[in-house]
Amino acid sequence: MKRYQDFDIKNLSHIKIGGVVKEYIEFESVDELKYLKECGKKFVIGKGSNILFEDAYFDETFFSLKRLSHIEYLGQGRVKIGAGSSLADLLKFMAQHELTGLEVLAGVPATVGGMLYMNAGANKISIFDFVENVTILDEQYNLVTLPKYKISHGYRETEFKHRNVTIVEAIFRFLEVGYSFATAMGASDLKKMKQPLQYPNLGSIFKNPESMGAWKAITECGLRGKIVGGAQISELHSNFIINIGSAKFSDVIELISEIKFKVKEKFAIELEEEIIIKKA
Ligand SMILES: Cc1cc2nc3c(=O)[nH]c(=O)nc-3n(C[C@H](O)[C@H](O)[C@H](O)COP(=O)(O)OP(=O)(O)OC[C@H]3O[C@@H](n4cnc5c(N)ncnc54)[C@H](O)[C@@H]3O)c2cc1C
Structure with a gap:
């Protein structure tokens, strides 16, 4: 794992606002997550595309799973993916394997973990539509795999928001009918036109x-x-x-x-x- 002290968090947030955190860790394996037991107050960050940090000193540990970004094709439209993977990498993988489902989200600067936490979506599609199961590190630091039906979720809402857990990995099931480059490109072009991305x-x-x-x-x-x-x-x-x-x-x-x-x-x-x- 990579550990940093007194880390400037401005650069972890998409809006470039934030103070300094006592400790920032980038974990490199699932096994290393057991170190979290020894930390006091802690907070996991994805791409910081939805977090407004106070510009103050945070006496806690922030951590990232961006190095836990494995992706594996399990067949029959099923994809196993680390929570630190970016949506961009997932879409690329889906295109390679001719899978469809999340193209409408192209251009969202997010990780899979952050998207599952928020139940991110667009145009009546949300990421939970494609979830088979999610593996979390629960409040007792046990790795637990939850099937979708056991995870309460709704519009930009999941039970993860009300628990103190880390999303580690997920299995999605997509349709095997071909990736729509047109939908992905359309979604990303629309964002460039309608959102102040500069x-x-x-x-x-x-x-x-x-x-x-x-x-x-x-x-x-x-x-x-x-x-x-x-x-x-x-x-x-x-x-x-x-x-x-x-x-x-x-x-x-x-x-x-x-x-x-x-x-x-x-x-x-x-x-x-x-x-x-x-x-x-
Ligand atoms: C330009 C732009 C366009 C956007 N468009 C959309 C859109 O179309 N639809 C939409 O729904 N959202 C959109 N968003 C918002 C944002 O991208 C999503 O909410 C996304 O899900 C956040 O992902 P993230 O990895 O950046 O998470 P972060 O912003 O880093 O974190 C968000 C929350 O998730 C928690 N979290 C992150 N990773 C984990 C993990 N592994 N385990 C547990 N908790 C975790 C964090 O603690 C935090 O509370 C947009 C944002 C931007 C900047």
Whole structure:
């Protein structure tokens, strides 16, 4: 394993905001995960595409499974994959094996572990649609394989969010009818057109309420383009907050609070954050 002390976490977050953590570890094998027993407070990071870190000192251990990125084809559309693998690598593998299912997510900068934790999705498809089972390191540090029916999940929601477990590996089952390059390319081109990808960001800040898109509510409150410090509600996609230069944690929090307040006042809708806000 690779261990770092007093690690700058700004670079672990897609929005490039964050302080320093006492210890950061990159594990290189499943066996090494037993070291976690000896750590006190700890937190696992995927690609940091959905985490807003406070710009403060974290007296804990952050860890990454990005080196646990094995992928194996088991036949009949089944793929076994390490939680640290990127979605990009999984899609490449699916294309090689002519499997279909997740193309619509192409361009999401995520790991498999992060996607399973959040039940990431797009266009009515979510990653849990393809899960056969998930192997976790549970609260007692035992490796346990859970079949899908034993894992509660919903829209951007899983039981993992309410437990203190590490997702280590999963088996997916995809359809063997050919990978759709057109869908993947379309999804990725659409993101380039509709999302402010040239700025550090965290994707959608809020979950979409049932009655209307979060972006629409934010736009209709006149908040599109609003700037606080180095953070801005994107002009291109108002459910995105972008770092336009040295944004602070407090800048983003202020924008989030104002959005929630104004949307509640105008539409009586309580917006709920999709992102994870990690305070020291
Ligand atoms: C440009 C952009 C576009 C996006 N588009 C979409 C989209 O279309 N659909 C969508 O659903 N999301 C989207 N997102 C949000 C984000 O990519 C997803 O939520 C993704 O699932 C997060 O994956 P990650 O590896 O970056 O996780 P992180 O952001 O690193 O972590 C998110 C949470 O997962 C936990 N976690 C990570 N790995 C593990 C693990 N191995 N075990 C247990 N917990 C773990 C972390 O502790 C944290 O609480 C987008 C983000 C960006 C920046």
